[in-house]
């Protein structure tokens with residue numbers, strides 16, 4: 001076991017996969033000589049050379065499309081979005097080509113590519129650098145969307161994403177890159193489509209992902225003291241959602257709270273509620289509660305920024321309220 | 328009005344071509360023309376749907392470039408893609424079936440007119456948004472270089488031909504990709520089919536520098552202008568650019584001056600282009616011109632040319648029968664092909 005920071009766990013995943021498969025390459029802005037804005041590709045340029053760790057010009061839509069073309073013709077590109085928000089400029093290539101082209105081509109082509117990078121609300125980075133893009137992309141057919149949350153799952157999920165034959169959007173959170181954890185010395189893979197039961201419990205199901213997992217776990221400390229026993233599920237996969245894990249949990253607790261960093265309107269939580277209504281309405285003892293970010297551009301001001309995203313105290317209060325509801 | 332651009336003269340000495348190659352080019356152009364005429368007929372008879380953009384008049388470009396490529400080279404097209412697919416070797420019956428939305432179509436009926444694909448023929452699309460295919464083509468070219476220089480596969484010398492229109496050359500992806508292609512010396516041909524119009528937008532009204540080939544120079548890339556109604560001229564510049572790309576000397580921008588004989592799509596009333604303009608260009612029909620060239624140089628006689636035309640007509644008729652008789656995709660397969668596992 002070795003203590004590893006999350007950014008290094010990602011780096012190890014890329015390094016190991018580039019080592020085992022020489023069609024895997026990295027491209028993006030400053031991924032090469034500079035080693036990546038968050039050092040996820042540090043030293044890989046020296047190890048693998050400039051074609052396999054390709055520094056691109058600042059041309060998001062075009063280099064994303066270039067990765068699509070490379071993937072169609074047999075390579076396995078990993079795009080680093082310097083900040084995932086910049087990939088809005090690549091929306092066309094991600095949606096029309098990465099997502100849909102296998103279908104429109106009638107199965108002629110596979111698009112094995114990973115699009116990864118930092119996102120989420122950081123510390124006073126301003127609106128454009130504090131985006132929650134998962135909601136924008138969830139409607140695109142043909143994409144897999146995952147969000148890592150710990151060094152352990154970051155490494156195992158990224159390896160799985162690189163080996164997957166489909167386009168995978170891989171969300172990292174700027175505020176989690178320095179999270180530490182002991183990682184196994186042996187190789188491991190974490191499946192892309194499986195949610196993780198972070199804490200089993202019986203009173204309420206809390207569904208969350210990415211950095212909010214850690215806010216939830218902070219709230220859980222307070223809840224435990226009050227004798228409340230919540231089940232916490234880290235969704236990991238935002239598309240497809242893992243109802244094989246979510247469903248049985250709802251059948252056990254009959255109560256659901258969703259905690260997300262994404263916008264409320266049209267967000268991941270909105271989709272989950274709709275799906276729960278479709279499948280598990282009869283299991284619910286209370287309406288599903290959703291704690292989401294405010295529907296506003298992330299303010300620069302630190303106090304306002306804090307108010308924008310869900311805080312552990314709010315989670316604690318919402319769970320208490322729900323558990324107190326008698327049926 | 329902007330003055331008509333002077334067309335470049337096809338320089339002597341005349342390019343050499345064997346009678347066999349001459350007939351290959353001729354057959355390909357006739358195939359493109361007859362195929363498109365049949366599409367128009369089917370569309371007006373209500374048998375073909377959606378946006379259908381025909382290639383009539385531009386055949387010298389597709390045949391001149393693609394027939395100069397090897398089978399393992401790549402072709403990346405636009406929404407005006409039928410003839411690029413045919414030149415790439417996708418059988419006419421599978422292209423026709425695609426336009427009929429049939430399971431036997433080259434994209435299994437999932438793509439349609441603007442989304443023709445064939446992995447077997449290294450045809451990378453079929454893209455409905457303008458300029459969308461340029462980065463994809465760049466990726467295929469990058470892949471060849473990667474195999475050669477990162478993986479040490481000396482046989483990886485495939486070239487990618489990327490087609491798009493004059494209107495598209497005003498889009499950011501064009502400039503972004505020219506830059507990257509030149510920067511990394513990628514084996515790619517950017518082939519602009521300047522047919523003077525982008526739907527109803529005259530090229531001169533949209534473009535600050537209408538001579539598109541000149542835009543190559545700022546990227547340190549060779550840019551050539553060629554008479555896109557002359558298949559021999561297109562072939563000559565294509566061959567040179569392909570040789571350069573294959574030798575690892577990087578990309579070329581080729582601007583083919585051409586004209587579409589029909590409206591933008593079959594839904595376009597085509598009211599803006601003047602009769603005089605159309606007549607000028609119709610008089611330069613690349614197929615008639617090449618017929619004259621073949622006869623003049625004793626590369627074929629009238630009988631041989633007629634034999635080609637008859638053969639192609641039969642092939643188009645067969646393609647139509649095949650498309651009409653083919654099954655629709657099964658409703659059970661609605662979700663098939665979303666993911667690689669499907």
Ligand SMILES: Cc1ncc(C[n+]2csc(CCOP(=O)(O)OP(=O)(O)O)c2C)c(N)n1
Nearest residue numbers: 407455456457492493494495522524525526
């Ligand atoms: C991104 C985008 N914007 C607008 C359109 C609508 N559109 C389709 S074709 C076209 C004109 C393109 O002209 P050009 O590139 O010259 O190609 P041509 O049709 O002449 O072959 C336009 C504006 C589109 N398909 N994609």
